[in-house]
Amino acid sequence: MENKQHTVQLIVFQLGDKEYGVPVADVLSIEKIEHITRVPGTEKYIKGVINLRGVILPIVDLRTRFNLPEHPYSQHTRIIITKKGEKEVGLIVDTANDVIDVATSQLEPPPEVVGTESFDYIKAVAKMNQQILILIDLAKVLNIEENVEI
Amino acid sequence: MEMNQYLDLFIEESKEHLQNCNDLLLKLEQSPEDLFIVNEIFRSAHTLKGMSATMEFNDLAQLTHQMENVLDLIRNEKLAVSSQVLDVLFLAADYLEEMVESIANGGNGQLNVETVVKQLQSLDSNQPLEIGNAPETVQVGKLTYDDYEWTVLSQSKDTDYQPFEVTVQLHKDCLLKAVRVFMVFETLEKNGEIIKSHPQATALEEEQFDFEFTVTILSSNTKEEIEIELLKISEIDAVEIIAIDLSQASEEVAVAVEETSLPTKKEVEVTQQQTSSFKQQSKHGTKTIRVNIERLDILMNLFEELVIDRGRLLQISQDLDHQGLQETVEHMSRISGDLQNIILNMRMVPIDTVFNRFPKMVRQLAKDLHKSVNLEIIGAQTELDRTVIDEIGDPLVHLIRNAMDHGIEKPEERLAKGKPQQGTIILKAYHSGNHIFIEITDDGAGINKDNVCRKAIAKGIIKEEEIASMEDQEIYQLIFSSGFSTAKEISDVSGRGVGLDVVKSIIESLGGYVTIQSNEGYGSTFSIQLPLTLSIISAMLVEVENEKYAIPLSSIIETAIIKKADIMKTHNQQVIDFRGKVVPLVSLQSIFEVNDVSEEIPETLSVVIVRKGDKLAALIVSSFIGQQEIVLKSLGDYLTNVFAISGATILGDGQVALIIDCNELIK
Numbered sequence: 001m002e003n004k005q006h007t008v009q010l011i012v013f014q015l016g017d018k019e020y021g022v023p024v025a026d027v028l029s030i031e032k033i034e035h036i037t038r039v040p041g042t043e044k045y046i047k048g049v050i051n052l053r054g055v056i057l058p059i060v061d062l063r064t065r066f067n068l069p070e071h072p073y074s075q076h077t078r079i080i081i082t083k084k085g086e087k088e089v090g091l092i093v094d095t096a097n098d099v100i101d102v103a104t105s106q107l108e109p110p111p112e113v114v115g116t117e118s119f120d121y122i123k124a125v126a127k128m129n130q131q132i133l134i135l136i137d138l139a140k141v142l143n144i145e146e147n148v149e150i
Numbered sequence: 151m152e153m154n155q156y157l158d159l160f161i162e163e164s165k166e167h168l169q170n171c172n173d174l175l176l177k178l179e180q181s182p183e184d185l186f187i188v189n190e191i192f193r194s195a196h197t198l199k200g201m202s203a204t205m206e207f208n209d210l211a212q213l214t215h216q217m218e219n220v221l222d223l224i225r226n227e228k229l230a231v232s233s234q235v236l237d238v239l240f241l242a243a244d245y246l247e248e249m250v251e252s253i254a255n256g257g258n259g260q261l262n263v264e265t266v267v268k269q270l271q272s273l274d275s276n277q278p279l280e281i282g283n284a285p286e287t288v289q290v291g292k293l294t295y296d297d298y299e300w301t302v303l304s305q306s307k308d309t310d311y312q313p314f315e316v317t318v319q320l321h322k323d324c325l326l327k328a329v330r331v332f333m334v335f336e337t338l339e340k341n342g343e344i345i346k347s348h349p350q351a352t353a354l355e356e357e358q359f360d361f362e363f364t365v366t367i368l369s370s371n372t373k374e375e376i377e378i379e380l381l382k383i384s385e386i387d388a389v390e391i392i393a394i395d396l397s398q399a400s401e402e403v404a405v406a407v408e409e410t411s412l413p414t415k416k417e418v419e420v421t422q423q424q425t426s427s428f429k430q431q432s433k434h435g436t437k438t439i440r441v442n443i444e445r446l447d448i449l450m451n452l453f454e455e456l457v458i459d460r461g462r463l464l465q466i467s468q469d470l471d472h473q474g475l476q477e478t479v480e481h482m483s484r485i486s487g488d489l490q491n492i493i494l495n496m497r498m499v500p501i502d503t504v505f506n507r508f509p510k511m512v513r514q515l516a517k518d519l520h521k522s523v524n525l526e527i528i529g530a531q532t533e534l535d536r537t538v539i540d541e542i543g544d545p546l547v548h549l550i551r552n553a554m555d556h557g558i559e560k561p562e563e564r565l566a567k568g569k570p571q572q573g574t575i576i577l578k579a580y581h582s583g584n585h586i587f588i589e590i591t592d593d594g595a596g597i598n599k600d601n602v603c604r605k606a607i608a609k610g611i612i613k614e615e616e617i618a619s620m621e622d623q624e625i626y627q628l629i630f631s632s633g634f635s636t637a638k639e640i641s642d643v644s645g646r647g648v649g650l651d652v653v654k655s656i657i658e659s660l661g662g663y664v665t666i667q668s669n670e671g672y673g674s675t676f677s678i679q680l681p682l683t684l685s686i687i688s689a690m691l692v693e694v695e696n697e698k699y700a701i702p703l704s705s706i707i708e709t710a711i712i713k714k715a716d717i718m719k720t721h722n723q724q725v726i727d728f729r730g731k732v733v734p735l736v737s738l739q740s741i742f743e744v745n746d747v748s749e750e751i752p753e754t755l756s757v758v759i760v761r762k763g764d765k766l767a768a769l770i771v772s773s774f775i776g777q778q779e780i781v782l783k784s785l786g787d788y789l790t791n792v793f794a795i796s797g798a799t800i801l802g803d804g805q806v807a808l809i810i811d812c813n814e815l816i817k
Contacts, residue, residue: 035805041743042789051805053455056806
């Protein structure tokens, strides 16, 4: 889809020392961390639900999802509220502080092996200066069953 | 034309007007002399016609138009209200309903209305016969003609052309009168030659007339043909065409006109009076606006945010110990409490909106079944949540049909049994606690338990040996099993194989129950119990370690403190003796995997006894917080099928508490 456009706007967030991106179009808002109510009997990476202005919203911890070591939440911790289809989910990230334009020509398909992460939820990577930006595939991250065009 | 944005409004309003028509037709049946009712029906039909014409639902417009014609005759006392007339009107209303329903379901509202239109037209054309000396040729006309005009008219005698006076009555709400005039002229010109108009053409163009104007034309077509052509133009109320009798001398015409012009004026006055009486009438109705239910939900969500902030303010004011601040916050709390009640009540709708369609249905059914039935409605003003209202209609239809088909006996049978010939069905709604009860009582044959049992065995629903141990209520409940139908022959009224089992499942999906009481030979009562609202429930808040959960009060029997010594063990399952019953003990801590599951059992345990049907379970909690009205919210589309959690709610401090689904905890 991005191939047809010249640039794509991404929200950049960090987990550990890696930078990730998620398309602005999929993001509703970015919130500070607040009390999360655990929901028993769900996947480990589902931290629970929060009350976002009167709406109950499930929260996924991306660190747990990406098998990264747990990290206590700090004042920089953010919840990125995303929307995929009818499903609204919040993602806990270490920080989220940038919106950038990436030319679609800069995006490359994911390499066969990227570090130790299981890489099926990586949609593309982009080389930005010295850093590599990982564009995540929301549907895969959230385990939403649907036919995703790659 | 892009009409989609108006479609919802159109459907809603059409339904309202149709309902109004139906109600009034029923009233008219009771008091056929009451012209006020006729006027009211006319008004509804008229609005409906206008709306459907605008929306380009032509069949709908055509039918309402014919209906309107008949109603017009009635209100002008040219047609008496007979049962034949009413039947046709009811039939027309049925058709209209069907069409509106079709539009609501995404259809185009097209329906073959010819038969009913013909019936209406036949009533319509009866008019001259009934009033005898119709002013066909007796009256010469409304206009005066000068010599020239008269000559032209006279000359037509020798040709195929015939002179007509066409009087067109425009819709009272017509905005662009000049446009309609133009359309009328254009249509007339197609049909013949325009000789004269009153008021003059220029005045007509400048809209210098009330709602009526007269045109004299020469046409080779018959007056019916012209009338049909003209009625195709929208916003025209009525067309009156009079053939001009040319045998009369022009002087006489002039005199006649003097005389006839007076009644025309009177007519206008009459219509004005009518409009003013309509206005008075409309003032009596309650004023309402339509609000999308989603907006109400948003309002509710925002309000909850406000409540949370109120809690925080309350805390801060206490910490600051400032009297002025405290008083203000207290006042705010009271106001927001009132506000909460209002917002909650906004979702409440009187059950009348469901009940009001039944009188007509019962009337029709009684006719079809050749039974005489009187429907009594009690408590139509009882209010319940809009979401429940939307769902409850179909089950009630089924139950009423069932009562009429299987309950109420045929008149002869009733007389033989010493009952009044007319059967009675009582539809009653009332509040009790947090529930609403809807009862459908008939004084019919009642339920024959043996028949039910035999049938259930034949259908393989139960086994013969089970019957002995079954209580009456259990036997009655068999009626709700799928595939059960006690009617010996399948009628199209009820007993289509589907039916009562659907009723039960809908009501249960709404969190309600159906119970049956029956006295064979004297009738039965179907009683539906429903929660008042699906969005707000009473719940007990409990703590499990440091997590808060809500348990719906409807499934709680009681709370208790038990001693460790009272716990017994059977087959690896801990149980307690609760009022002589053995109740399994369920640890919420281990089921919900709350951290630090300790094997150590404290000396005393707080338990909540919950039930599912008649099975019980005792849930161990750390502490009770208290009872509270909570707003039920879903966990969203992402988290589905969470075990033993039916939803979530937001507590006063803004945190989320999960709602426990006791049904899943009890096997």
